[in-house]
Amino acid sequence: xxxxxxxxxxxxxxxxxxxxxxxxxxxxxxxxxxxxxxxxxxxxxxxxxxxxxxxxxxxxxxxxxxxxxxxxxxxxxxxxxxxxxxxxxxxxxxxxxxxxxxxxxxxxxxxxxxxxxxxxxxxxxxxxxxxxxxxxxxxxxxxxxxxxxxxxxxxxxxxxxxxxxxxxxxxxxxxxxxxxxxxxxxxxxxxxxxxxxxxxxxxxxxxxxxxxxxxxxxxxxxxxxxxxxxxxxxxxxxxxxxxxxxxxxxxxxxxx
Amino acid sequence: xxxxxxxxxxxxxxxxxxxxxxxxxxxxxxxxxxxxxxxxxxxxxxxxxxxxxxxxxxxxxxxxxxxxxxxxxxxxxxxxxxxxxxxxxxxxxxxxxxxxxxxxxxxxxxxxxxxxxxxxxxxxxxxxxxxxxxxxxxxxxxxxxxxxxxxxxxxxxxxxxxxxxxxxxxxxxxxxxxxxxxxxxxxxxxxxxxxxxxxxxxxxxxxxxxxxxxxxxxxxxxxxxxxxxxxxxxxxxxxxxxxxxxxxxxxxxxxxxxxxxxxxxxxxxxxxxxxxxxxxxxxxxxxxxxxxxxxxxxxxxxxxxxxxxxx
Numbered sequence: 306x307x308x309x310x311x312x313x314x315x316x317x318x319x320x321x322x323x324x325x326x327x328x329x330x331x332x333x334x335x336x337x338x339x340x341x342x343x344x345x346x347x348x349x350x351x352x353x354x355x356x357x358x359x360x361x362x363x364x365x366x367x368x369x370x371x372x373x374x375x376x377x378x379x380x381x382x383x384x385x386x387x388x389x390x391x392x393x394x395x396x397x398x399x400x401x402x403x404x405x406x407x408x409x410x411x412x413x414x415x416x417x418x419x420x421x422x423x424x425x426x427x428x429x430x431x432x433x434x435x436x437x438x439x440x441x442x443x444x445x446x447x448x449x450x451x452x453x454x455x456x457x458x459x460x461x462x463x464x465x466x467x468x469x470x471x472x473x474x475x476x477x478x479x480x481x482x483x484x485x486x487x488x489x490x491x492x493x494x495x496x497x498x499x500x501x502x503x504x505x506x507x508x509x510x511x512x513x514x515x516x517x518x519x520x521x522x523x524x525x526x527x528x529x530x531x532x533x534x535x536x537x538x539x540x541x542x543x544x545x546x547x548x549x550x551x552x553x554x555x556x557x558x559x560x561x
Numbered sequence: 562x563x564x565x566x567x568x569x570x571x572x573x574x575x576x577x578x579x580x581x582x583x584x585x586x587x588x589x590x591x592x593x594x595x596x597x598x599x600x601x602x603x604x605x606x607x608x609x610x611x612x613x614x615x616x617x618x619x620x621x622x623x624x625x626x627x628x629x630x631x632x633x634x635x636x637x638x639x640x641x642x643x644x645x646x647x648x649x650x651x652x653x654x655x656x657x658x659x660x661x662x663x664x665x666x667x668x669x670x671x672x673x674x675x676x677x678x679x680x681x682x683x684x685x686x687x688x689x690x691x692x693x694x695x696x697x698x699x700x701x702x703x704x705x706x707x708x709x710x711x712x713x714x715x716x717x718x719x720x721x722x723x724x725x726x727x728x729x730x731x732x733x734x735x736x737x738x739x740x741x742x743x744x745x746x747x748x749x750x751x752x753x754x755x756x757x758x759x760x761x762x763x764x765x766x767x768x769x770x771x772x773x774x775x776x777x778x779x780x781x782x783x784x785x786x787x788x789x790x791x792x793x794x795x796x797x798x799x800x801x802x803x804x805x806x807x808x809x810x811x812x813x814x815x816x817x818x819x820x821x822x823x824x825x826x827x828x829x830x831x832x833x834x835x836x837x838x839x840x841x842x843x844x845x846x847x848x849x850x851x852x853x854x855x856x857x858x859x860x861x862x863x864x865x866x867x868x869x870x871x872x
Contacts, residue, residue: 318620
């Protein structure tokens with residue numbers, strides 16, 4: 306492990322989670338700073354080098370995929386099960402409990418989204434100091450800022466970072482309610498489901514599975530697949546568009 | 562936890578105070594009477610395991626930027642191996658340096674408070690801003706005002722400057738929240754600033770100083786350069802401040818070398834050479850979330866504020 310790897314690790318930690326495009330840019334930057342003339346190691350090997358050093362700490366850089374559009378992402382996660390309380394220490398007990406309640410609603414929901422109203426209605430049941438609804442709204446925004454939740458039109462779902470970090474914990478604590486993808490067998494929060502037999506698939510998994518199929522059919526019961534098939538994520542198209550999501554987000558003014 | 566040593570003597574749990582009268586000096590060379598020494602861990606692997614846990618604990622706890630108490634480390638991680646705290650924390654420091662290029666620093670020896678500092682120059686803004694960037698930009702402005710003003714600035718002066726940026730006490734800002742709370746409470750807790758009452762002032766007046774963390778995470782030279790960039794001047798135009806900044810750099814470098822040598826004493830000669838050669842000569846580097854480059858977004862706030870826009 307060299308200073309190139311260390312700088313990369315520090316920067317990844319700063320951002321929490323990064324898309325693959327940004328990760329590659331970061332890697333190049335770290336080489337520029339420390340070892341200009343060295344050839345840039347293949348990303349997978351580069352990350353494996355770092356992970357082998359981090360092994361003794363039971364943490365690793367993990368690769369995942371966003372549930373809505375299949376973007377590859379990277380985050381530093383705990384290898385041991387991360388319970389909610391270990392997520393971060395800058396949340397108070399009642400704030401963590403709010404997250405737990407939101408998490409429950411999200412897992413139990415059909416769409417993978419929990420409405421702001423439903424979450425806020427549970428504010429009276431929280432452990433710890435009493436929290437007003439106004440306060441709870443701000444706490445939810447804190448979770449969004451810290452990339453544990455995503456908000457879309459007043460509804461909340463898990464950020465892909467939270468899914469990466471907490472998959473094991475979620476499976477252990479909600480063994481019955483948890484949904485899984487029929488294709489990749491991974492934890493499923495958002496996805497499409499067959500209306501006949503009920504199996505579910507991630508949107509990017511649907512995209513890949515039905516990529517060149519004229520008549521998409523359910524892999525389980527063979528009935529027509531009734532939903533729109535999303536496109537497979539293409540990083541080339543992203544690059545042509547000129548700017549990745551991360552920098553786009555920072556250029557945009559703060560929402561809400 | 563009921564532990565018995567070889568003599569069947571009931572050992573005190575980690576919570577009880579030590580009655581052997583020895584002062585806890587926190588270095589490796591304390592002497593503990595033989596009869597009261599706890600049984601040594603079966604092997605060094607246990608100490609290393611605690612050190613690894615401590616590393617993760619520190620990385621998470623440091624996210625809040627509030628200094629970490631030794632007592633918390635003992636309670637949450639070290640537990641029954643309190644006796645071996647010096648060695649465990651040394652191992653943790655080594656791992657932090659080796660894996661993350663981060664220095665574990667005791668900033669308050671009286672109260673046993675620690676912070677983590679990055680020992681390499683930050684990659685400022687390489688991937689755009691993070692959620693902390695605006696606050697740290699604001700902090701940079703305040704630090705520069707304090708430094709250029711002779712290392713302290715009255716609250717009145719600070720607010721004069723902040724008003725130019727469109728920030729007012731008691732008015733909630735979309736990025737900073739309630740600004741007065743941020744600068745007099747949050748930044749103070751995080752040891753970025755000190756907020757002290759002017760002695761004998763009636764009605765009470767307050768003034769701001771640099772906090773311990775600011776001294777470690779940035780340098781007077783960097784702040785001077787920032788202030789001069791904003792004002793489009795040369796650092797040498799501010800002669801007194803420039804001299805002071807240079808002096809601080811020399812001091813910081815000497816401290817860094819001394820610390821590296823002290824740590825090297827604990828390890829093998831091979832490691833010693835390694836440590837001294839890579840010991841940071843960087844006189845005060847910026848910690849990772851401080852994605853603030855000298856062409857910072859905030860200097861453009863400052864300039865646009867001068868021309869009458871608000872944030």
